[in-house]
Each structure stands twice: as structure tokens, then as C-alpha cells.
Amino acid sequence: MKFPEADRFGSFPLIPYRFMPPISKILVFLPDLLGDVVIGTPVYRAIREHFGPKARVVGVMRQHLFGLFGGSDWFDELWPFRSIRNEERLGMIEMMRRIRAGRFELALMMSDSIRAALACKFAGVPRRIGYGRYGRDWALNEIVPQPKDGSGRLRTEPLVHYYLRLAGHLSTLPGFGDLRASRIGSHATSSKSARSLRSFMKLELGTLPEDEEDADELLKRWGIRNDRRIVFLHSSGFFGTSRRWPEAYLAVLSQMIVDRLGHDVVILNAPGDEDVVERIVDSTHRDRVFSIYLRNYGVAKALLKRGRLMVSTDSGLARVAQAVGLPIICLYGPSDPLRGANPAAREEILSLECDCQGCEQRHCPKGHTACMNDLFPERVFYQVEKRLGDKRKAA
Template identity: 25%
Template sequence: MTRSLVIAPQWIGDAVMSEPLLADLAARGERLAVAALPWVAPVYRAMPQVREVIELPFAHGRLDWAARRRIAATLRGRFDIAYVLPNSIKAALIPWFAGIPRRVGYRGEGRWLLLNRQLRNPGGRPPMVAFYQALAGEPRGVGAAADARPSLSFERAVLRAAANAAGVEPGGYWVFAPGAEYGPAKCWPAAHYAELARRLHANDSLPVLLLGSGKEAALCQQIADAAPGACRVLAGQTSLMDAMALIAGARGLVSNDSGLMHVAAAFGIPQVAVFGSTSPEHTPPLNPRAQVLWLKGELGLDCMPCFERNCRFGHTRCLSEVAPQRVETALHDALAA
């Protein structure tokens, strides 16, 4: 059996989108270990094909040369092949230091010495699932790439434990993920989230759980304050594992284009994804129960998609003109799908 090490990407959404690659590798008999930063490691623990998750104790953006050499020493002789998913030089250092015989990845930042099987960097912004699946080295038709969908799973006991800790019943709550790590240009307005929360709570009395990182707690509190009695702020109060379990057990989710959007898609729950500055042609929620709202054709804004962190014009019309009533309708459509 081929022993394989996968160097994981650093963002939650990208980690989710790598799942079809890992499924392909496991299906052809490779035994998989994933080396991941702590904030994405829980994603790989929800992939049954992953035998081992190795957490990397690196700070964001730092080279940590000595630490990479120490970790590589513990991996020497354990693996036959490494798949390096990020395009940075530092991501390719551990397989090289560890002397793993076959090291596969995109050329990225001039990694000709570190990788001995290099794929040409694609132009533009390719669909991420196909981008990662190409590392398996097997020709895939357009139809196969289009059909590939990330899939995550938890045992039912994990879902119930997370729901109990949050004081809710599985299936008896909504989830909003109103933040976006990349920047505010991806965020549907807080006032719109609050109005949607009021409408949903008035209809069914189910609580709306507001999830995200600690950096998004203030945003979530703003939404909760504008929707009295409808929301519970859990941003920054749960682990990523528990947040994922709460998403998996939710009645439905509303989010921006974010990592938690991809988590919801991989669990296959009803969801609405609001896009503005980014494009669903690049990173859509790959979920047959997802509804995507992107008003590029309706608004006729030449700046869409800009892929910027902040709106250069200061109006974020691409998001603010997506009405809460429209999102509510889309959510009910997702439930019926």
C-alpha cells in the first residue's frame, strides 16, 4: 500500500474542496495522512478516508524553518509520496526535508528543487475541486470534474453532543455564518441578516445560531441586538469541530462566500449562499440543496466580481441589493430541494 502525506491548504474552504482529491487517492489504495494547521485540521477529521491528521504548530505567514526541519525528521521513512496542495515554498519544505521520494504539486513560487513532479500553474481562477484533483495524476473528463462534490461526515453522537452543548435539538435551529475571513467586501449586510433572523423566528420560533471566529463576534452581536430574542451568538465560543457539527445538524444555513459555506455544502444541508465581490463560477457551494444568489446579471455592475477585500466604491451594491425577503424565499426553496 502506498503511504501518502498530504500537505493541506491553510483556509477552511480550500480544505473542504480538497476532499474529492483525497477520496480519489484512497479509492486507488493509498493510505492517507494529512499535515494541517490547527484551524483546518478538524475538516480532515470529518473525512473517513484520512487515517491520520498531523497538526503543524506554525504561526500564520511564518517560515518556521527550524520547526519544519524538526517535524520532517519525525516523518522520515514513513511516506512514499507527498501531495503539496498550497502553492507556497514553505508548504513544500517538510516533504523535501523528510526525503519523501515522490513530491507532487504545482510549480507555485518557483519550487523546482523542492518538487520532483510539478504541474503547470493554471491561468485565471480555476474551479478548486478540479485544481486539487489534478494532483492525483489521472486524466479526468469535464463531466467527472463537474460531478465531484466534497463530502464530510460525523457520527450522530458528535452532532447530538454539539447540539446539547448549545442548548438546541438537532434539526431545530437555523445557522447564519455572517463573516468572511477574506474581508468585508464578501459580507452581506448585518442589517439584512438581522431582518432575515426576525422573519424566520416569527415564522417558526426556531433560534438562529450565529457562528464564526472570535474576530466576528462583534458583527454577530450587532445582528443579535437588531433581532431581539431570535439569535444566539456563538462566534468565538465554539471549536471549529463543534461549529461544523452544529452546521451538520442545522435545519438550514445562510452565509456569505466563506469557509463555513463550503462546510455546509459538504454536509449536504439546505443552504443559501450570497455572493457579491466573488464569483460562484470559481468557488460555488457544491451541494444539490444549495441556492446561490449573485446579482451580476441583474445589476449590470462592471466591477463584479472584483475579488477585493474592500469595495473600492464604498457601496457594496452587489451585496446590499440582495433583499432579505429574497434570501428567505431561496432558503425555503433549498428546504424543498
């Protein structure tokens, strides 16, 4: 699969920036999902670098994801935007009051929420920038165009391009028309500008000293080695059953990694998967296979930094791993690999390229989930072994 030749991140606004007063108060509505929030980190970094340390930048996001930004200085404040059904009206009114009191000059809508656009419009934010999707065009006054294919449909593109185009509208990034790569995730290019742009696209998350200490304590408490000989496995059913890799395959892969490569295996729990993961650990009959439920994203980042490799389905935790520098092998079934593509990421893609791949369905409409069930553990282990080398278990 080819990595697409990208267009410019955005167009120039109607009023040249040199004729506009300097912007010092920026409001950013972040995406809703864990992985999308992480994929947007190049935008947060670019905004801070462009507007400088004296600007007030406030991020609005789901509160349970606040821990992602411990150790990063892109936001001066983080505000929770309530999404509980019986609190929507209260949350909306409170958000409008906060925005109006903050006297923000610019709001960047990385979320597709119409409520976010309405809150900024009614709060009087003068510049409201975003994509004109889901009927919210009238609530924005600077609509960023999206690329379309020959038939006029929106073109499928990597999410990092999707978000960086918004930053490009602020003129914070150069164009990247010269970027070409032979495969998704490839670093090979002879273009100096492309190398520079890969640095812009790099996912990044920092950590706090206390999270580092908690991660060390967690490994010690569970008896997991802390010499980076750890392989993390993750197969989340959060999106639906179609993305889940079979339990038996995870168990077999865990046994092969422990027995043949001498690494500890840590299977990461996702909400609702606790019983599944415990069954997998029990079925391996290996004392070097562990399960951990990460409730704190600050500790999760620090823990992932202590690993050597992660094998995961397309999930938010896989993007967190990328952002802390952990190489990943990502198993794609119903999700389109192009959406998560990033030339700056240390990611290897495994997929069967079925005719129905990229259906994005929560449950397989054909009832067989062949895109995941036919991706056998022996094939995955071959790639793991290539990454780690044929290292035998230490005596």
C-alpha cells in the first residue's frame, strides 16, 4: 500500500495575518478518542511553538484523558467537557461561560462535535476554525477544506494529515508536497524537506517523575524484570468484536516469546476485557506472562517506555506506545491501515489485505472475521523475532 502524496496542510485565511492583531489566547477542542488525541500531538506542539510560551493555550477534552499530558507543556490548562447525557445542558452553559470569561481570540476544532462549535459561537469567539462536517458549517467562520477524490467524495487520508491541515491553516507548518514514501510508516526519502516534515509529524508524550517512580514500583511489585526485556501485548474489544485478535492466538504468541526469546510478556487490559485477559494468562501456564490493568495514563506512558516492543491491534494504547518511542507491530483487520499511517512512527503493519478490509464495522457483517482469525500467531512471532533477535532465555 502506498503512502499518499500529501497536499498542503491548509489554505491562507481571507485576511493576511500581518494585518491582524497578535493572538495570545487560544482554545483547542481535542478529539474524543484516546488514539486520536495522541495522533493530534504534532498539532499541540506546533501551536505552542508558533504562538510562544506567553500565549495562553487551553485544551478542552474528556477528563479521564488528562493524564496523557503530564510532562508536556503545550497547554496551560485542561478543561473537561461533560458528555454525560443528563449533564449536557449544564456542561454546555458552563463551557460557554468559561469561554466568554477567558476572552479567547481563536478556537481550533479538532473535535467534530457540533456542541463545541456552538459553545464557541455563542460565547463570542471571533475566529472559529475547523472542518465543516456534521452540519456545523454555520457555527464556524473559517472552514478548512478537505481533499476529495475524482468522484467528489472525501479522500481517505492518515489522521495525522487530517489534524495537521488544521494547524496549517494557522500557517504554523510548511507545505509538504514533496513527501513520498514507498510504504506506510517508511522513513525512506531523499527529500530534506520531507525529513523536516517527519519531525513535525512525530507523536510525542512526556512523563512526570512520579509516574516513572510508580512504573518502577509496579514492575517490582509484580516481579517483572526492569531491564527492557518486556513485550507488551494488547487486543482491545472496545471498538467491537471485529478488531479483537483471538484469545488462543495471544496465548500461543505469549508462550513463544517467553520460551524462545526470553522476554517477559505483559498483556494490557482494556475496560471490559479483564476476564478475557485473565483467561489468556492462565492458559499460557507460564510464570513470565503477566496482566496489568492501566487505570492511570501517566503510569501507562512510563510503563510502556520500559518495554522493547508492543504487539497490538489498532488501538489507542498502540498510539500511546508510539508517542513514548516504543516500536509496535500493529495488527489491522477491519480498520484501514492508511488512517493510522505516520512516516515518523516506528510501526510495522501486519494485515491480510482481505477484500473487505477497512470495513470499519464493529462486528463482522460476514460473520467470520477472517481478517483477524486468519492472521496466525506464527506469522506474528516471525516479525517479533526479527525485531528482537533470537535471544534465548537467560539462565
